[in-house]
Amino acid sequence: MTETHEIVVEKVKESKIGNIDFDNLTFGKTFTDHMLECTWRNGNWENPVIKPYGPIMMEPSAKVFHYGQAIFEGMKAFRDEDDNVFLFRPEDNWKRFNESAKRLAMPEVPEEIFMYGLKKLVDLDREWVRYGDGLSLYLRPFMIASENGVAAAPSTEYKFMVVMSPAFAYYRGDVRVIIASQFSRAADGGIGYAKAAGNYAASFYPNNLALEEGYQQIIWTDAASHEYLEEAGTMNIFVRIGDKLLTAPNNDRILNGVTRRSVIQLAQDKGIEVEVRKISVAEVKEAAESGELKEIFGTGTAAVIVPIKGFKHEEYTHELPVLNDSYASDIKESIKDIHYNRVEDKHGWRVKV
Structure with a gap:
């Protein structure tokens, strides 16, 4: 399939x-008029279809329900003041989607299906991409095992789909x-680096316990010792100590975040010293006590950048200072300027639809 192929499109009768x-x-509760669906069977991808958003038919024996072969991505589309619509770094999401697919023994989705199908779908529902600070269209590509049967083995059929939801702040x-x-969120040799559905399901119970204590999220630590910071809920983690910005290195437990990579690049563009290394809980607490801990923030597609106001570790609690010149707010504005086409895209991250 190439961009000269026509995807079968069935439009809604009325938007x-x-x-x-x-x-x-409300984030993730409202969906656009159309969705994309593409089936993998007999060792090949069939032609994608764009059709009205709605339920899909699956038998209760579909393997996704029994063995959890399910992966997804999170992406966004943005509109500028001249009514142009852009995706942000979509090729990075496609590459990471296929890394997840390989880890869960699922077929990789060709670039022409992922990218061309995504652009066609966004273009069809482009009126759902609204212009305004914080407004976007959240895109959810996902793949599930659709073969019927409860034998413990990889599926022989899969559905790749994309649904879209207008979004404000997460x-x-x-x-x-x-x-x-x-x-722990993930362990060595596991699937922490993949955007597998089960990673998120396993986090819900601990997060519920945090909510009961009045905390909104968890900063995950390494499974072996719980000594080093890894991720913040569904986000990558950044810590500012003094004027230096720290973030945990990628490994097979940590998601290789697209927003994380963007933050690192933009921070370096601004002359901020960035260190990608292990960050110990002890180091963070020591910096808090000495007054050198200036900021902690999470980064991700849905939220972009979320400042963390305070933290608890066992019996220790600490409130972060209120800053007028925070790295989080400065870098977030720079990312948003790129999203909404307000500045030159020096790194070639915007892709026009």
Whole structure:
């Protein structure tokens, strides 16, 4: 398949966009008129189909329900003031999607299906991409095992799909976290680096416990010792000590975040010293006590950058200082300027639809 192929498109009879209150969106609850679906069977990808958003038919024996072969990506589309629509670093999401697929013994999705199908779908529902600070269209490509049968083996059939949801800010209000000392998000040799559905399901129970204590998220630590920071909930983690920005290195437990890589690059562009290395809990607490701990923030597609107001580790608690010149706010504005085509895209991250 190439871009000269015509994807089969079945349009809705009437758009539901007129019934949507774009000023009062709940993240991930409202979906656009259309979705993309493509089936892998007999060792090949069939032609993609774009059709009205709605339920899909699956038998209860579908392997996704029994063995958890399910992966996804999170992406966004943005509109500028001249009504142009852009994707942000979509090729990075496609590459990471296929890294996840390989780890879960699923077929890789060809670039022409992922990218061309995504652009075609966004273009069809481009009126759902609204212009305004914080507004975007969240894109959710995902793949599930659709073969019927409960034998414990990889599926022989899969569905690759894309659904889209208009979005505003993911986190609203203050965010405080518990630094994990018991539960783990991922272990060495596991699937922590993949965007596998099960990674997120396993985090819900510990996060519920944090919520009961009045904390909104968990900073995960390494499974072996719980001595080193790894991720913040569904986000990568950054720590500012003095004027230096620290972030944990990639490994097979940590997701290789697209926003994380963007933050590192933009920080370096601004002359901020960035160190990619292990960050110990002890180091963070010592910096808090000495006054050198200036910021902690999480980064991810849905939230972009979320400042962390305070943290708890076992019995120790600490509130972060309020800064007028925070790295988090400065870098977030720089990313948003690229999203909305307000500045030159020096790194070639924007892809026009």
